[in-house]
Amino acid sequence: MExxxxxxxxxxLGEMGDKTQLLALLLAARFQKPWPIVLGILGATLxxxxxxxxxxxxLGDRLTGPAMRWVVGLSFxxxxxxxxxxxxxxxxxxxxxxxxxxxxxxxxxxxxxxxxDKTQVATVxxxxxxxxxxxxxxxxxxxxxxxxxxxxxxxxxAAARLPMRWIRLAAAASFxxxxxxxxxxxxxxxxxxxxxx
Numbered sequence: 066m067e068x069x070x071x072x073x074x075x076x077x078l079g080e081m082g083d084k085t086q087l088l089a090l091l092l093a094a095r096f097q098k099p100w101p102i103v104l105g106i107l108g109a110t111l112x113x114x115x116x117x118x119x120x121x122x123x124l125g126d127r128l129t130g131p132a133m134r135w136v137v138g139l140s141f142x143x144x145x146x147x148x149x150x151x152x153x154x155x156x157x158x159x160x161x162x163x164x165x166x167x168x169x170x171x172x173x174x175x176x177x178x179x180x181x182d183k184t185q186v187a188t189v190x191x192x193x194x195x196x197x198x199x200x201x202x203x204x205x206x207x208x209x210x211x212x213x214x215x216x217x218x219x220x221x222x223a224a225a226r227l228p229m230r231w232i233r234l235a236a237a238a239s240f241x242x243x244x245x246x247x248x249x250x251x252x253x254x255x256x257x258x259x260x261x262x
Contacts, residue, residue, distance in 0.1 A: 068195035072204025073211070075191070075239055076184050080212030088178055089213040096167035099217045103210070105171025106217075110209045111202065113179040114188045118202045121192025128193070138248035140190040145241035149234065184209065194243075 080086060085106075092102050128136055179185050184205065192201045 066200070068191070068197050068200040069204040069207075071195075071243075072188070072191050072201045073208040074204075075187060075243070076205045076208025077211040078208075078235055078239055079184055079187060080209055083182070083184070083212070085175060085178055085182070085184075085209070086213055086216050088174055089216045092167065092171050092174070093217045096170070098167040101167035102171045102217050103214050105168045106175050106213050107206065107210060109172045109175035109179065110206045113176050113185060114202045114205045114209075115198070117185045117188035118192040118198045118205075121189040121194075121201070122196060122198050124189070125193035125196045133193070134248060134250065137190050137194050138244045138246075140186060140193075140244070142241060142244035142248075143186070145237045145239075145244060149237045 089102065089106065092105075093099065096102060124136070125133065188201065188205045191205065192198060195201055
């Protein structure tokens with residue numbers, strides 16, 4: 066349960082002001098069909114984060130003790146620094162899919178935008194830390210939907226009122242605390258994934 070809750074909370078915070086929120090807003094304005102867009106976000110996130118989670122579990126199984134703590138801890142610190150930077154949407158790459166229907170355009174665009182994104186890196190690190198796939202992927206997917214689905218329905222009116230700078234800083238602080246906790250040996254993951262006793 067801890068893996069699910071931590072993953073959901075971290076990604077929900079980390080996605081505020083992210084380019085995927087901007088993409089959700091763009092798709093909502095373009096298609097004005099919220100359900101296919103949200104289902105596209107769900108499908109793309111499940112696929113992308115499952116791949117990332119598999120990589121994280123694989124890495125977690127191969128790294129042990131101090132090596133595990135350093136790799137995952139430094140990954141969280143890198144994502145913390147990355148979370149402080151506001152994202153911009155690179156519309157050229159995503160515009161190619163705009164004529165393909167709301168669901169397909171969202172599925173393809175979200176999958177591509179998430180490749181190498183901080184939430185994908187965070188999913189790898191979370192799966193490595195906890196050593197489990199399903200709770201981490203379910204949590205990161207829920208976090209993505211918590212951040213992006215309201216934008217699809219409420220549009221830029223609600224997004225403009227949120228204090229994005231403070232939300233980004235809260236996300237960065239959360240990632241940094243996880244990273245420092247691992248590096249200092251105060252955070253424990255799943256079996257074999259915590260600091261040595």
